[in-house]
Amino acid sequence: MKKTFLALALLGLTQPAWAHLSYTGRDFGTFSGLVNASNSITTTVNTNYGWAGAADGNLGDSHIGRAFRFTLQNNAWVDFSVDATSADLLPAFSIYGGLAAIRTGGVFPGTQTSADYDSANASIVWRYSWAQANLGSNKSYTDTDGSWNALGNWKMGGDGDVIGIDSELSSFIYKGSATTATDVVTGKFLLGAGDYTIMIGGNNAANQLATSFGYTASLNVSAVPEPENMALLLAGLALVGWQVRRRSK
Structure with missing residues (x-):
């Protein structure tokens, strides 16, 4: 019932022009996962x-x-790093399974008519539910700053999404994250086949500079060893260990 009243109220609001979530110029591509690539x-x-x-x-x-x-066609190891050009940026990132709404042939999926963004009516209803479940029953979407959860799952919608129905929203399933105290951050993740989103931002909360910081994000994909190859590798390591112990005796 609360969702219904909130949804009706939201229809009359003028939302701020927050940026829409897109991957323009930031698509690493599709990787087979069977050969090394970057x-x-x-x-x-x-x-x-x-x-x-x-x-x-x-x-x-x-x-x-x-x-x-980026997209993986098979299981793979993914090494990801962010190298900032300025010591003022302490980069950090999170990896999620899933993608934001993508326009194909000029059309968004379902009834959606815009890209996903934090202040879309559907996003605000989800933020309202998240705030009540995680911050307290007296909390509202105004107690959140947006939809992005750097350390967990989150959802986001766009104009035209059916309000209050979570299945209409884009879902981001948390896979891991990495932070740093320097201008370079790295992380290694074992991921399955599927589409992935990486959200990159700064980890320096004390010095909130409203300016632009340059960086280079690098993604490296390497194959997961086949079980028989892994068995041979472990056997080889065991043999080396046995030889070292024998020589020491």
Whole structure:
């Protein structure tokens, strides 16, 4: 019932023009997962606290980070790194299974008529439910800064999405994250076949500079050893260990 009243109220609101979530110029591509491959993208982020703002317990504004995407056709190891060009940016990132709504042939999926964004009516209804479930029964969407959850699952919708129905929204399933105290951050993840989103932002919450910071994001994909190859590797390591012990005796 609360969702219904909130949805009706939202229809009359004028939402702020927050940036929409897209992957323009930030698509690493599709990888087979069976052979080693890599790609790098150099771009900017407009604050040095976006990731920290999404990890502080009340969600974050997605437009102060940058969304990247890639696709795996098979299980693979994924090494990801962000190298900032300025020591003022302490980069951080989170990896999620799933993608934001993508326009194909000029059309968004289902009834959606815009890209996903934090202040879409459907996103606000989801934020309202998240706030009540995670922050307290007296909380509302106004107690969140956006939809982005740097340390967990989250959802986001766009114009035209059916309000209050979570299945209409884009879902981001948390797979892992990495932070740093320097200008370079790295992480290694074992991921299955599927589409993935990487959200990159800054981990420096104390110095909230509203400016642009350059960085290079690099993604490396390597094959997961076949079971028989892994068995041979372990056997070889065991043999080396046995020989070392024998010589020591």
